[in-house]
Amino acid sequence: MDRLRVLLVDDEEEFVSSLAERLELRMIRCVGVTTGVEALDLVREEPFDVVVLDVKMPGAGGFEVYHELRRLDPNLPVVLLTGHGSRQDAEEGKRAGAFDYLMKPIDIESLIAVLRAAAGRDLGGGA
Amino acid sequence: MTRANQADLQQQRIAYLGAVAASLSHEINNVLATVGELSGLIGDLADGAAPDARAALERFSSIGEKIERHVDRGKGYVASLNRFAHSMDRPRTAFDAGESVAAVVAVCERFARLRKLTLRLERGAAGPELRGSPYDFEHLVFRAIAAGLAAVEGGGEVTVVLSPAHTGAVLEITADGQPVADAEQETRLALVERLGLELGADVGLGAEPPAVLRVRLALPEDLGSPEAERSS
Numbered sequence: 001m002d003r004l005r006v007l008l009v010d011d012e013e014e015f016v017s018s019l020a021e022r023l024e025l026r027m028i029r030c031v032g033v034t035t036g037v038e039a040l041d042l043v044r045e046e047p048f049d050v051v052v053l054d055v056k057m058p059g060a061g062g063f064e065v066y067h068e069l070r071r072l073d074p075n076l077p078v079v080l081l082t083g084h085g086s087r088q089d090a091e092e093g094k095r096a097g098a099f100d101y102l103m104k105p106i107d108i109e110s111l112i113a114v115l116r117a118a119a120g121r122d123l124g125g126g127a
Numbered sequence: 128m129t130r131a132n133q134a135d136l137q138q139q140r141i142a143y144l145g146a147v148a149a150s151l152s153h154e155i156n157n158v159l160a161t162v163g164e165l166s167g168l169i170g171d172l173a174d175g176a177a178p179d180a181r182a183a184l185e186r187f188s189s190i191g192e193k194i195e196r197h198v199d200r201g202k203g204y205v206a207s208l209n210r211f212a213h214s215m216d217r218p219r220t221a222f223d224a225g226e227s228v229a230a231v232v233a234v235c236e237r238f239a240r241l242r243k244l245t246l247r248l249e250r251g252a253a254g255p256e257l258r259g260s261p262y263d264f265e266h267l268v269f270r271a272i273a274a275g276l277a278a279v280e281g282g283g284e285v286t287v288v289l290s291p292a293h294t295g296a297v298l299e300i301t302a303d304g305q306p307v308a309d310a311e312q313e314t315r316l317a318l319v320e321r322l323g324l325e326l327g328a329d330v331g332l333g334a335e336p337p338a339v340l341r342v343r344l345a346l347p348e349d350l351g352s353p354e355a356e357r358s359s
Binding site: 057 | 152153156157159160161163164165167168171172175190193197240241242243281
């Protein structure tokens with residue numbers, strides 16, 4: 001089975017790079033970007049199984065990016081990342097069709113469980 | 128001032144503290160999330176490393192340095208949060224206006240970043256010293272910067288300049304860039320004017336081409352105190 005392909009979008013650069021590396025160590029292919037514009041460009045160029053998206057980001061905010069992602073691919077599951085202050089926003093995002101949301105700081109095993117559920121399959125690639 | 132106006136002003140003063148606490152706690156949460164992932168990565172790498180792997184040790188050391196940097200960043204946010212919490216301890220005291228403005232600018236940097244704006248501060252090494260409520264002064268500075276940030280589109284620049292004056296200090300906030308049509312801007316500017324007048328400042332507001340917005344606050348050395356007025 002192909003490895004799960006995850007797009008991680010968060011403006012905290014070292015959060016993105018370290019989490020992406022941790023997912024890679026678990027045989028999940030993860031591409032990390034720090035802006036919504038990069039995320040949208042990537043989704044137009046290559047297929048992903050799940051997008052993990054920070055709700056609060058500079059420029060095009062998380063929700064703006066979320067709605068554009070839905071427009072580009074209504075079947076692409078999106079998991080929202082949020083801090084405590086944005087929990088209500090994330091709840092609204094879930095009601096608007098996001099697969100789920102997770103609170104930062106995240107627990108990697110919980111993230112993987114949500115990714116697995118969002119993709120609708122067991123993790124492949126030798127994991 | 129009418130009772131309704133007083134209640135509205137009090138609500139704005141509390142909302143300001145809420146905005147500061149929300150901004151700083153959001154940043155602290157980001158620091159914790161990043162430190163959590165970096166330390167998790169150390170654990171992951173340690174699990175997979177050969178016992179004598181020199182490369183893994185070097186990697187641990189590099190990640191450790193990143194953690195240290197983020198912990199320092201977190202300490203700065205906690206210190207700011209603590210500083211703001213204590214700014215309301217004494218309704219009237221002598222304080223360094225430069226330090227106050229720098230602290231507010233630091234908080235507003237997140238709002239600027241979210242709107243893709245550059246926020247710059249120009250001030251001397253220390254002072255000027257003012258007397259009054261640091262909380263009310265910082266609230267005024269916060270609202271004036273917020274009006275500046277709301278005035279221009281992403282890519283624009285907001286400059287905050289604090290200068291000493293023989294009667295106190297002058298604070299100028301200038302927004303340069305593409306103007307934004309925002310129905311709430313009038314309300315923001317009215318609040319800046321009201322807060323400025325409460326502190327006894329001469330307030331100048333408006334567009335001064337090429338600047339989209341210039342806020343000029345000529346502040347007396349002894350700031351008026353809304354607290355004192357309310358209790359009198």
